Each structure stands twice: as C-alpha cells, then as structure tokens.
Amino acid sequence: MATPTEPETTPDPRPVPAPWGPASGVGSLPGTDPAEALRVVLGELPELPHLPELPARGPGADLIGRSAALLVDLAVDLTPGGWRLVPRGGIDLRRAQELMSRDLDALHDVAEPHRGPFKVQAAGPWTLAAGLERERGERAVVDPGARRDLGQSLAEGIAAHVAAVSARVPGARVVVQLDEPSLPAVLQGALPTASGFGRLPAVAAPDVESELAAVVAAVPAPVVVHCCANRAPLDLLRAAGAAALSFDLGLVQDLDALGSAVEAGTHLFTGVVPGTDAPLPAPRATASRLRAWWRELGFPADDLHAAVTLTPACGLAGASPGYARAAMTHVREAAQYLLPE
DSSP states (O other), X not given: OOOOOOOOOOOOOSOOOOXXXXXXXXXXXXXXXXXXXXXXXXXXXXXXXXXXXXGGGOTTSSHHHHHHTTOSSOEEEEETTEEEEXXXXXXXXXXXXXXXXXXXXXXXXXXTTOOEEEEEEEEOHHHHHHHOBOTTSSBGGGOHHHHHHHHHHHHHHHHHHHHHHHHHSTTEEEEEEEEOTTHHHHHHTOOBOTTSSSBOOOOOHHHHHHHHHHHHHHSSSOEEEEOOSTTOOHHHXXXXXXXXXXXXXXXXXXXXXXXXXXXXXXXXEEEEEOSSSOOOOOHHHHHHHHHHHHHHHTOOGGGHHHHEEEEEXXXXXXXXXXHHHXXXXXXXXXXXXXXXX
16 A cells, blocks of 8 residues: 655745834833843833843943944953054953843843843944044044954854853844944044044945945844934945834934835834933824824835834933833833734
8 A cells, every 4th residue: 555645845935024023122221230121121021122231330331332342353442532442352341241241141030031032232333333443543434444354253243142142041032233323424424533623534335335234144133223313324224134224213204215115024113202201192192103104104004013113212321210111111002002903
C-alpha cells in the first residue's frame, strides 16, 4: 500500500510583521532610579515599553555619553567642551559603561517577565559624529574616515546591546531607535564649530543617506529613526531603510513625505504631546486630531490604528515626574480611541 506523500508547502513570502505597539515613549525620563523608571514605563506603556534614559544622573547618562559607551574598539573621554574621541578611555567612559550596566541589571530585575516588543535607544551615527570631537579638535562629523569608523563601531555596539537586552528579557522582541536630533543641522550646514565662532559645512544628502543606511542595515532589529527637530528629513530617513519614523506631529508640514512613507509600509511614531510640562487635552481630543490629520493624508480611516504608534513629541527628561507619567498615560489612552468601532 502506497504511503501518502505530504503535500508540498511553499514558504510564506510575506514578511514577519514588525513589532509595533499602539503607544510608546521616546526614551528619556526625569529622575535617577532606573528600576523605578522601568516600573513606570511598564505600567503606562505595556504594549511597547522602552529602556528609560535618565540624563539627570549626570555625565555618561546623556545621549552622547550613553551612546559612546556602546562603541566597540573606540574610546571617549569628557572634556570641558564635551565628549572627545581618545586613544584610551578613562574614568568618564567607565562611568558611562557602569550606568548602562546598572540599567541592564534593573531591566532583568523589573522587566524579565515581559513578553512582546521592547524598545532601546541610541544616538544615530550623524548625531553621534556631531556630538564627538576628534583628538585634534573639531567635530568628528567633518571627517569621513572618522564617521565611517564611528558608524561601524556604533552598529557593532548596538548589536551587542540588543543581545544583552534579549538575554535579560528573553521574551522581548527588541526594537532599536536611532535618535538623530542633529541631522537637520548636518544637512543645512548649521552645526557650530568646536570654537563656536563659525559653522561647519553642510554634508551632502546622498552621503548622509548612505552612511545612515549602512548603520540601519547592520542593526539586527527593526529600526526606528527619531528626529523631533524642525525640517526632519523624512524622505531621506525612509530611503535609508528605517522601518519606522518618529517625529513631532506639530512640526512636520511635509504631507507628501508622510504619505509616501505610509504607502511604502513605513510605520509612523507620531509625537502628539509636548515633552515638557504643558496642559494636556483629553485623550479623545488627541485621537480626533489624529483622525483629521489622517483624512488629510487621504488614507482609509480603519487603517490609522495599525499605521501609527503614539508617543510624546520628544524625550521627557525635562518634564516633572508627574507630567511624564501623565504624558505616557495620555498617549496610551488616546491610542485606544483610534481602534475601529
């Protein structure tokens, strides 16, 4: 008797959906206790929590110092003018690394049971190059060789960071956010020189795109690129391979760029409330504002909830603890009103 053969199966060509949630934070929070900050984030943003950044802890907890602590085979030190690339790291780099280690310990203690998407943040390659000086002075952003080395080192360090987070929270599906607040200034030639008396020349958009794309491609997780500055170059960020764009909804006027992003399947992290203390509208009012914006873009109403993740406009480090919690509560509750009826 012939044995029936198994029907042939073909692989599903559809990509695995990226792990987005309805609401999240940008990254920074007020305070100095990483365990307490994590408890607040997990309570307020349970479907897409993030690893909080706490710059109030001082040097090494700031965006540049914290991201420099991830670099592989490159060292930094803190000078009166800011962070600088050096041949050998000292006490300032060790402090930044120790702060990150404490965050990872708190992550294991507080968030180990978490299952689902979890976001971590680091400076993007252009903001990091703009924020670090070379040994001989001037920002690393002016030196193509230094930028290339930084990008490669950063991507390798982020990959190790993703692995460290995954080891401490085995059920997490890690998402990486690259923060690029300096990118518009890089493109516009608006970055001040190290002396502060001049401006650095603009970097050509194709160079910006290709170097950012190299880092995005090397990160072993879906990448969100965040820029809450004026004139955020959304088309460039999408072309560089970002799976999602994060921006201040109140500052973005280029509806064509947003429409192109949605049509390309790029997810949108829409910043809908200020990053510092301000009166908050009712969550339903925020949802109505988003629906009106979505109609202006010309997409079906029922697609909105799946296309966006609501966030504050920027990090919340400059906010009071009460406002920071209220802002996170607000975006979570507003996102619930976007669900189709």
